[in-house]
Amino acid sequence: MQTSNPLPNTASQTMQTVAIEVTNEHRAEVQRRAYSLPVTIGRGGTCDIQLDPDNRAISRVHVEIVEEGGRTILYNRASNANATRVERRGLQPGERVELHPGYSIGVFDYTLKLLEPARIGIAVADRHDLTVSKEFHLVPGSAIIAYESPGGLVVEAAASLSEVKTEGLGGNLTVLFYYDGDEPTFAILANPAQEQVLLDRGLIRQNALYLRPFDTIEFGTTRIEVLNVGQASIVCDNPGCRVVNAVDAGSHCRLCGTPLNIGGPTLRQRRI
Ligand SMILES: [Zn+2]
Structure with a gap:
């Protein structure tokens, strides 16, 4: 069936999406949205999820979530140790961690939780x-x-x-x-x-x-x-x-x- 498909975007069938809940403990904000991978998170205005743009302790692109071989991988792009936490464990610069639904990512006063994917x-x-x-x-x-x-x-x-x-x-x-x-x-x-x-x-x-x-x-x-x-x-x-x-x-x-x-x-x- 797929080989006879006349449309060009057959790769989209395997395109991975993630749903992320973003909570800021000081602002009592919660937002939930679905994203196609890769997803960038940081203070920069070009990030898919922009955190506090005025907080210079957050990198412009602080975290990237990518798809690798069907797995969801967090790539820590923060330059300081422990500036990103996954399941409360501080990460080293450049560290990569596989994510699963329910995992939470901490960046200063933000908590980003991976939700069950949208069906x-x-x-x-x-x-x-x-x-x-x-x-x-x-x-x-x-x-x-x-x-x-x-x-x-x-x-x-x-x-x-x-x-x-x-x-x-x-x-x-x-x-x-x-x-x-x-x-x-x-x-x-x-x-x-x-x-x-x-x-x-x-x-x-x-x-x-x-x-x-x-x-x-x-x-x-x-x-x-x-x-x-x-x-x-x-x-x-x-x-x-x-x-x-x-x-x-x-x-x-x-x-x-x-x-x-x-x-x-x-x-x-x-x-x-
Ligand atoms: Zn009919």
């Missing part, structure tokens, strides 16, 4: 031509809000459910994806014009439901596909269906039974 992501696409414009990982604890605006759909990721700001959105269709506790969930926060919101072509009548991989949600000109991180997907060719399917779950659409055109243009090797 679910959402892809935001155009409902008519199926072009994907944005992709997000749904990290446990995090939330993604999407609302219609005159300029198009706005999608914002929040580090936690409590950070989602809903003031001023009452006039627009607003939906929320969140992962709080065990189950990833979809909720319709506001729908003043009573627009149709569809799940797998069926009207959603409740305000919240649990998400499952390959759910296909549509409203207005927007289509949102729920995906398993790292798993290829394919869109059903039946023009009256077009839900997204797992490539390896079978050769026919899970909803309408149309044969899936594996190797055709709607096969998606996502970067998600």
